[in-house]
Amino acid sequence: xxxxxxxxxxxxxxxLRGAGSVVLxxxxxxxxxxxxxxxxxxxxxxxxxxKQKDGKEAVxxxxxxTAEPSDKIKLDAPEIAENGAVVPISVSTSLxxxxxxxxxxxxxxxxxxxxxxxxxxxxxxxxxxxxxAKTSNVIAIVESGGKLFSATREVKVTVGGCGG
Amino acid sequence: MASSxxxxxxxxxxxxxxxxxxxxxxDSGFIKDDKGEFIPAHFIKELTxxxxxxxxxxxxxxxxxxxxxxxxxxxxxxxxGDDLKVSxxxxxxESDTATFKIQ
Numbered sequence: 001x002x003x004x005x006x007x008x009x010x011x012x013x014x015x016l017r018g019a020g021s022v023v024l025x026x027x028x029x030x031x032x033x034x035x036x037x038x039x040x041x042x043x044x045x046x047x048x049x050x051k052q053k054d055g056k057e058a059v060x061x062x063x064x065x066t067a068e069p070s071d072k073i074k075l076d077a078p079e080i081a082e083n084g085a086v087v088p089i090s091v092s093t094s095l096x097x098x099x100x101x102x103x104x105x106x107x108x109x110x111x112x113x114x115x116x117x118x119x120x121x122x123x124x125x126x127x128x129x130x131x132x133a134k135t136s137n138v139i140a141i142v143e144s145g146g147k148l149f150s151a152t153r154e155v156k157v158t159v160g161g162c163g164g
Numbered sequence: 165m166a167s168s169x170x171x172x173x174x175x176x177x178x179x180x181x182x183x184x185x186x187x188x189x190x191d192s193g194f195i196k197d198d199k200g201e202f203i204p205a206h207f208i209k210e211l212t213x214x215x216x217x218x219x220x221x222x223x224x225x226x227x228x229x230x231x232x233x234x235x236x237x238x239x240x241x242x243x244x245g246d247d248l249k250v251s252x253x254x255x256x257x258e259s260d261t262a263t264f265k266i267q
Contacts, residue, residue, distance in 0.1 A: 043222075045210050050226040086230045105228055109194055113228035122220050122239040123179065129230040131192065 046115060055106035059141060062102060062115065063148055067141050070095065070149035075140045077153045081132060084157040090127035091151075095144035098124035102143075107136030133160045171264040173248050180242040180266055182213065182221070184235050186252060192227035207255055208233065214249040215242050242266050 052058035059066060076090045091101050101116045101124065113130045124142065132138075135156045142149045168187040173180055186208065193205030211223040211233075220239040242248070244266055251261035 045224050050224075090236075108228050109192070110226050110228060112226050114226065115224040116237075117219075117222040117224070119219055119221070121241050122237065125238060127234075127236040128223075129234050131190075131228045131230050133194075 043117060046112075049115070050110060050112050052111055053109070055104045055111045055139065058104060058112040059102070059148075062112070063141075063143065065148060067148035067150035070142070070151065073140055073142050073149060073151035075138065075151040075153050076127075077138050077155050079154075080156045080158065082158045084132040084134070084160040086129050087132050087138075087155060087157070088127070088129050089138060090125070091140040091142070092123075092125040093142050093144070093149075095124065095142055095149060097145040098142055099146075100141075100143040101126055102141040103128075103130065104139040104141060105130065105132055105136050106139070108133050132157045167262045168260045169250050169252070169262045171248065171250055171262070173242075173264055173266045175242055175244045175246075175266050178240050179238050180215075180240070180248075181238045182236065182248065184211075184213075184233075184250065186211070186233050186260075188231070188233060188252075188254065190227070190229055190231045190233060194227070205255060208252045209255055211235070211252040212250070213237075213239075214251075215239070215246060220248075 046062055049058050049061040052061060056066065072095050073091065073093045078087065081087045089103060098118050100118060103113045104111050105113050114128060116126050118124055132155060137152050137154050140151045170185045171182060173182045188208050189206055191203050191206040193202060195203050197203050205227055207227050208225050211225065212219055213221040221237045223235055246266045247263050248266055249263045251259065253259040
């Protein structure tokens, strides 16, 4: 089991980029089965991505690449939000092997709103409430099988929820 | 002090649906108080749900999540009566943890 210790620092993002796949393959079945829980526990809060002012940059920081639109993502958001302080938003998808769901609001001061890590056995659905500074698109980014997909919806905001 | 976390977790067949409400100001740092001074950012960064010691859902949040946050998700593999441990930590290092029975 000494080889296991050597494999532990491999983060999930590295694994997804393929850099860790060789290591994993050489360690065999035991580590592969243990990976989902370990990866979820290892993954850290994406500090820098949450400070980003630009939607594309935030996604790049989170994932290292960009997403392509998919009609397999259902993004529910109100067409008009009277109160930008509380905008109910939910995401569900029929995509398989979903590992993360991110919500990006490009017109907000900090564009990344939430980043959900979905371990194996958890449904790729999430509902929450976000603040929106003004009328903006809301973008859901779904990471599925190591690929990135997105869905976009515009929400018109009557009274902004971020002050200023 | 009463817990800041309220959870309703209901097992329905193989899926357990979890709804959570947390009491937290979720100050974005972009809002001014009566004196015209910015209220410092104060928001939950990480919210974790564990079933049998295994994380089943992890929310990383920024300043754009609404005050008194609500989140709903569902996962498989839990039974009625199981424990669901919920914990959060915010940007000031404050935290709270509570354990709930799945209904």
